[in-house]
Amino acid sequence: MKKFIKSNGTFVALIFLIIALSFLSPSFLSSRNLTNLVRQVTINGIIAVGMTMVILLAGIDLSVGSIVGLAAVVVTLLMQSGLSMWLAIIITLAAVGGVFGFFNGFMSAKFDIHPFIITLGVMTIARGIGLVLTQGVSVPVRNMTFAGIGSGYIPKLPSLIILVIALVLGIFASIKDSVEIKNGEKVKNKAKLTGRIILTASGFAAGFLIFIGYKGIPVPVAIFSVIVLGGVYTLRKTKFGRKLYAIGGNEKVAWLSGINIMRTKTMVFVITGVLSAASGILLASRLNGASPNLGTGFELDAIASVIIGGTSFMGGIGTITGTVIGAIIIGVINNGMSLLGINTFYQMIVKGFIIILAVMIDVLNRRETA
C-alpha cells in the first residue's frame, strides 16, 4: 500500500482533492458540474498529451498556445470563406499544426538549437500571423454542425453503449497485460490483474455517474479520450514510443544504437503541433468564433499538467496517464476554487505552488531511491 501511494502519488492526491472538495462544496459532485469540469480539462489535456512527448525528449514547446489561437482563427476564416467544415478542419490541422510543428522539430533537431528558443520564436510568429489575419478583432462563425463539436453531447444511449464497450475492452486488455513471461512460460500476475480490473471498473462507474447522469458524453471528451488512448498506445506499444524514451534517457546512446534522432524529434513536434491545432479548433467550435488572442498562456497549463503528472523535465521518464491526472488536478483546482468563490487571482497563486510542490515531491522521491 505504501508503495502504491509512493508510485501513484498524484493519483492519490487527486482522490483526496475530490473528497475534500465534495465536503466543502455540495454542488461539486453533481453530474452537471463534473461534466463541465471534464469538458474544460479536454482543451488543455489534448495539448498536454503532445507536451508529454516533447518533455520526454527533454524538450519544451512554448508555441502550443499560439498555435491554438492561430488554428481557431484559420478554421473560422476558412469556413467564412465558404469552405466546407471538414475541409477547413483538415487544412487547419495540416497547415497550422503540421507546418509549425515540423518547423519546431526540424529546426531544433537539425541545427541542434534548444527547442525553447525555436518554439519561443514560433510562439510570437504564430500569434502575429493570427493578429494579421484578423486585424486584431474577433471573427464569428455561424455553423450549427461546427458548434456541435465543441458543445454537443453524444446522446445517453449511445454513450452507455460506448462506456460498456470500453469496460469490456478494458477488462480484456487487463487480462492480456497481466500475462508475464517467466522462464519461458506464460504466467498470470494475479495482483496486477485485480488492480487493473478494479481501476477499469471504477473508471466505468465514474463515467456512468458523471455522463449518463447528465446529458451523455460531451463530444470533446470523446475526442480527448481517443487521443489519450492513442497516446498511451503509442508510448507503450510502438517502436516510436520506445525510441522516445531512449532518446530522452540518453540521446547519444540512442543514436549509437541506430535511432534516427532527427526524424523522431521532428515527428514529436509535428504531433504536438497537430494536437494543439485540434485543441484550437475545438475551442473555436465551442465559442462559435475565434479571437486572435485565444490560447494565450495555454503552454503553461500544458507544461504544468505534464510536470504534475510525474514526467521528468530531464526527459526519458513519464507517462500520458500521469499527464491526464495532472490535467484533471489543474481542472479540479480551477473548478473547485471557482465553486468556493475564490477570486481567480488567488487561483493562479495556488496553482503555482502546486507545480513547485509536485516537482519537489518528485525530486525528493528520486533522491531517496538513488
Next chain:
Amino acid sequence: MAEEILEMKNIIKDFPGVRALDHVNFKLEKGEIIALVGENGAGKSTLMKVLSGVWPYPTYEGDIFLDDEIIRFKNTREAEEAGIGIIHQELNLLPDLSVAENIFLDKQPLNKFGGIKWNEMYYEAEKVLSRLNMDIDPRMDLGDLTVGKQQMVEIAKALSLDTRILVFDEPTSALTDSEIKELFRVIKDLKADGVSMIYISHKMDEIEKIADSVVVLRDGATIGDKINIQDVTIEEIISRMVGRDIDNLFPKQSFERGEKTLEVKNISIADPFNPEKYLVEDVSFSAYKGEILGISGLMGSGRTEVVNAIFGVYGKKREGDIFLNGKKLNIQSPADAINNGIALITEDRKELGLLLDKNLTINMTLPSLEKFSTKLVMDHHAEKSTAEKYVDELNIKTPGLDVFVEKLSGGNQQKVVIGKWLITESDVLILDEPTRGIDVGAKTEVYRLMNQLVEKGVTVIMISSELPEIMGMSDRILVMSEGVKTAVLEREEADEETIMKYATGNKGVE
C-alpha cells in the same frame, strides 16, 4: 653532483582495493629533465597528483622534500606557491578570455578600488611571454590561438608564479611537428634558466631528444633506479615498462582464417579543433572470418576514432571507403552501420552504451527494435524471451528483466552491452576495450564468448590498451601511433617490445 631540489621518498597511495603507488622513490636535480614513463595505469599521473597537492597529505604515505625541507601540501594552490606547476594534457584555460587574463587568472594586479590594472597586467604578461621568446599579443582572445600557442600560454601561466619544477603530462599529443619543435626549444631555454622538469610521455623518440634521465614506473612501483638517458636503449626502457608474464588468463582458440570480410581503405578524420592535424590519417586494413583482429595503440593514437569512423560516428566528415564482403558500403550514421551488419561495443558503457535508468530488456533490444515489431505494434513477449535467452547465455547475474541496469555490477553491465549487440546478429562485431573495469572472472567469460563468435563466423575486432589482452586474444594485431597505422603483426611475431616499439611511433613495414 648537481644540486638536488626535489626528493619523494617511499610514497604510498592506496585507492579502495588498489595500491596505486607502492614505495615510490624519486629525485630531481636543479635544471634536470626527467622522463617519467610507464604503461597506462602504471601510476605516473597519481604520482604527479601527489606532488602537486591534488591528493593532499595525509591521503598518501611517505615524505616529499623540497630543498631538503619536508613539505605537505593541503591543496594545489600551496603546491603552486611552492613553485610546482603542471601542464596538463587537457589545457586548463578559458578560451573566451584574453591571453593576459588567462595567465593572471586569479591574481590580477588590482588597484585600491578592487579594479584590475589592465595596463600593468598586459605589461607583466608580455614580460613572461618574452621569457619564452614567444610572439603572442597578451590582448588577444586565447581561443584565437593555435593549440600549440595556447600551451605556451599555459606554460607562461605556470612561470608567472616563479615555478621551479614544471611537470609536462603528455604535452605533445595535440601538437603538430613544428609546434613540438617550438615546445622543445622553450623547454631547453627553461632548462638553461635552471628550471627542473618532469616529462611524462609515451613517445620514445621525444624522450631521447629532450630528457636527461628516465624513471620507469610499472604497477605503481619504480623499476630500477633513475638512469641516464645516454646509458640506456629504447628497447631496455620498454622492457622495463612491460616486463611481466602473461598467464593463462586468455583461453585463446584458433580457427582457420576464412575469406576477407571487412575492408577499409584510406580512412582519415580531421581533428575538429586543429585543422592541420588528423585524428586518423590514411588508415587501411582488412579483417577476415575466423580471426580476431586486435587494434593496439597508446591513448590518443586514434584507435577508437578508427572504429568510430567505420561505425558512422563522424558522418560526412570521414574520408575513405568501407567494404563488406566486397561490397562498398555507404555509412553516414550508426544506423547505416547497424543496417549493414556492423556492431560497435563502445568503450564507455555508462555514457555511450547503456540507458542506465531503463531496464535490462529495453537496453538489450534497442538496436534491434525492427526485429520485435510489426508495422505498428511491438511484441513485448518476444522481446522479453529474447532478453531472457541472452541473460542465460551470457550468464548475466540479475534479479530480473525489469531491473534498471544501473543496479547491476560493472561486469554484468558489460554483458548487457554485449548482449545488446549480439541480438543484432551482425557480421562484424567491434569491441572497444571490452574488459575495462570488470573483474577477472568476467573478463575470461568475455574472451570465451569472443571465441564462440569467431567460430560462428562473426568477424571480431578488439581494441585494447592492455598488451597482454591484445597478445593473448588476437590473431593479428594492428598497431597505431598518432593517427597512423604503424604495423600489422601476426600473432607469432608480436611480443610486448615489438608492439610498444610501433606504438611509440616507430614506423614498420607491413
